[in-house]
Amino acid sequence: MTLRIGVIGVGMIGQDHIRRLTEVLSGGRVVAVSDVDHDRARKIASALPGCTSHVTGEELIADPNVDAVVVTTWGPTHEEFVLAAIEAGKPVFCEKPLATTREACERIMSAESGAGQRLVQVGFMRRFDASYRALKDAVDSGRIGAALMMHCAHRMPEAAPNYTSEMAITDCLIHEIDLVRWLFNDEIAAVRVLKPRGNSNTQEGVDDPLFVLIELGSGILVDVEVSANIRYGYDIRGEVVGESGTVALADNTDVVLKQGAHYSGRVPSDWRERFIRAYDIEFQEWIDNLAANKPPAGPTSWDGYAATAVADAAIEAMRTGNRKTVMLATKPDFYQD
Numbered sequence: 001m002t003l004r005i006g007v008i009g010v011g012m013i014g015q016d017h018i019r020r021l022t023e024v025l026s027g028g029r030v031v032a033v034s035d036v037d038h039d040r041a042r043k044i045a046s047a048l049p050g051c052t053s054h055v056t057g058e059e060l061i062a063d064p065n066v067d068a069v070v071v072t073t074w075g076p077t078h079e080e081f082v083l084a085a086i087e088a089g090k091p092v093f094c095e096k097p098l099a100t101t102r103e104a105c106e107r108i109m110s111a112e113s114g115a116g117q118r119l120v121q122v123g124f125m126r127r128f129d130a131s132y133r134a135l136k137d138a139v140d141s142g143r144i145g146a147a148l149m150m151h152c153a154h155r156m157p158e159a160a161p162n163y164t165s166e167m168a169i170t171d172c173l174i175h176e177i178d179l180v181r182w183l184f185n186d187e188i189a190a191v192r193v194l195k196p197r198g199n200s201n202t203q204e205g206v207d208d209p210l211f212v213l214i215e216l217g218s219g220i221l222v223d224v225e226v227s228a229n230i231r232y233g234y235d236i237r238g239e240v241v242g243e244s245g246t247v248a249l250a251d252n253t254d255v256v257l258k259q260g261a262h263y264s265g266r267v268p269s270d271w272r273e274r275f276i277r278a279y280d281i282e283f284q285e286w287i288d289n290l291a292a293n294k295p296p297a298g299p300t301s302w303d304g305y306a307a308t309a310v311a312d313a314a315i316e317a318m319r320t321g322n323r324k325t326v327m328l329a330t331k332p333d334f335y336q337d
């Protein structure tokens with residue numbers, strides 16, 4: 001059976017996901033699209049066989065030909081579409097963030113648990129990345145002893161013109177927030193945000209880079225550099241320091257060139273290149289689970305909530321310069337593994 005998928009929001013990542021669902025993966029087909037930019041939606045639909053363009057996301061969700069929904073609109077609009085999909089009883093894959101406030105995430109969790117079935121998966125694709133999975137295997141194997149610290153870097157070559165200091169947290173750091181919760185199977189207890197000397201490549205009024213210190217419940221400390229305008233490429237780094245060894249993500253280059261007494265490799269140009277396989281695996285597993293009538297097995301609404309709650313705390317920490325404790329609700333039984 002082919003899963004008939006509707007995509008709401010056909011901008012950069014929406015189009016990239018449509019490409020993979022159409023050209024790379026099996027078992028799914030994009031049958032409907034929608035975007036506030038109606039012309040863009042119509043254009044995308046006309047290039048896909050048997051695809052309808054809907055004027056609103058709600059119309060798309062109500063379309064009886066749509067079995068499952070992908071939400072790739074701007075963050076503040078995610079809540080309404082995720083809630084509408086839950087209301088319609090349709091599985092929904094929502095790009096990060098699940099929603100932009102913790103209250104909105106709570107409303108989603110309450111609607112989903114009220115519906116009595118897991119319908120939501122959040123697009124934290126690093127959990128599906130081969131390098132991060134190998135990093136987790138190494139940590140879980142105990143070969144480096146207990147993990148004590150982690151150093152991360154989230155480096156982008158050039159921020160979009162609408163980039164703000166808050167987006168460094170809600171759009172970028174949110175990946176590390178989810179990642180360390182998953183990697184160490186623990187919740188984040190507190191966060192601090194420091195502002196190093198500013199990068200002169202960055203727009204006036206934007207704090208870039210940021211240096212973030214995350215404390216996990218177990219006492220593991222994680223530092224994250226978020227650099228939005230580092231020019232040389234899109235570079236995602238991570239090294240876990242254990243009691244008797246370290247394990248780090250390797251550089252993602254296919255070859256190392258040695259020439260003229262130098263060696264070099266490729267640095268990805270953006271997230272599409274760096275995580276291309278992770279997104280493929282994320283979506284193939286999502287389709288396969290739904291086709292087998294199983295609930296989605298990726299990041300849940302609880303994960304989306306926890307990440308947004310930590311991001312809220314980090315924004316407050318950035319504003320005040322102080323350490324901010326993270327207050328999480330009790331994890332509902334519905335989301336216990």
Ligand SMILES: NC(=O)c1ccc[n+]([C@@H]2O[C@H](COP(=O)([O-])OP(=O)(O)OC[C@H]3O[C@@H](n4cnc5c(N)ncnc54)[C@H](O)[C@@H]3O)[C@@H](O)[C@H]2O)c1
Nearest residue numbers: 009010011012013014035036037072073074075077095096
């Ligand atoms: N997981 C990742 O690595 C990753 C990468 C990029 C983007 N994202 C997330 O995906 C989402 C989209 O990002 P993007 O870079 O594609 O942005 P984008 O601006 O390129 O595309 C967003 C699209 O949504 C449309 N849209 C906005 N509000 C809408 C609404 N109410 N109804 C219908 N359409 C609407 C816009 O017109 C636009 O076409 C964001 O939440 C972003 O954080 C995740």
Ligand SMILES: O[C@H]1[C@H](O)[C@@H](O)[C@H](O)[C@@H](O)[C@H]1O
Nearest residue numbers: 096154156171172173175271
């Ligand atoms: O929206 C993008 C995307 O989520 C990328 O994965 C992340 O590295 C970028 O920082 C962010 O701006």
